[in-house]
Amino acid sequence: MKFIKNFFERTEPLVQKGAKYSWLGSVHEGFFTFLFVSKDTSKSGTHIHDFIDLKRTMSIVVLALVPALLFGMYNVGFQHYKAIGELASTGFFGIFLYGLLKVIPVIAVSYIVGLGIEFVFAQLRGHGIHEGFLVSGILIPMIMPIETPLWMVALATAFAVILGKEVFGGTGMNIWNPALVARAFLFFAYPAQMSGESVWVALSSTDKVIDGFSGATPMANAAAGHLNYSVADAFFGFIPGSIGETSAFAILIGALILIVTGIGSWKIMVSTLAGGAVMGLILNAASGSEALSAANQVYFSMPFWHHLILGGFMFGAIFMATDPVSASQTEKGKYIYGFLIGILAILIRVINPAFPEGMMLAILLMNTFAPLIDHYVVAGNIKKRMKRAKISA
Known part of the structure; x- marks a missing residue:
């Protein structure tokens, strides 16, 4: 070097x-x-410089994402060969190579478009290149269906960087998580390409799908009134879904990296899981109602812990909700913020059949209210101190 x-x-x-x-x-x-670590030093005053700057922080987050990304690549190949009936005859490396070749172009488009826009804005504003897209550039592909057209990935990335971040002033100033802004843009602008069964499994026009194979995600199956994936498959990730969201096991490895290094907030992670568990238990208690349809009965009666390992809940709790820019900043606020995300994600997922995956909307909504949560937490702390000051006086 x-x-x-x-x-x-x-x-x-x-x-x-x-x-x-x-x-x-x-x-x-x-x-x-x-x-390399920047060689710039302070010109005045006394300052302590930590070698863990923003670029190093973002690099650790990317490292934490690697287990979920690698498994996602494998799962893309796994679902492909399972669909065409050749899973038993294809080895590990063949399965992984197929997924690798399908995922790499999506990542490349995300980084080329996103960093290209970042470079342009940096030159126009005359400042350094922001580091935030190091993470957003890998998050965007990981929360996309594998069959999302590359031009749509490019369009969503441009939308997220320009309208989700740069208009607010760039990295550190955005209101919402940029990767989720990209996902939400595609979800509402091109719903046909972001839902259904065909978008989750990589297939070419010449592939012959075996009879009885379904590419529907567990969330879509639950919304239809049935579940056909085991708990083990859901936990380890051998199910259709977005590229990086299927394996709760791989995501938890990333969570461990974030917590040990102090980069990710364990308070938000734990409170989000707690919120999801509480709402799951509440829905379980209401599952015996005669007013529920057969499909709703399946969703309402699903064990709360099963909710936590299905869909994008775990990925959102670990990597999206903990975004230090768009999340709550106060310590008490982090608990409130995470808990409400968990509550809303399961509530949206179960109550509204049009949105079988509620994590995206829950996080974006709480991103909006995070400053309000912090405001009232700080105001409450000031009020308590004022009372103590009056008592001591």
């Missing part, structure tokens, strides 16, 4: 202000600080 660092140091004078290639300064600085 020494020769790479030397290259950046030799070319730095060429991109400084007033130099011939000064217009490339943001790009040069962005690539250098992505690979």
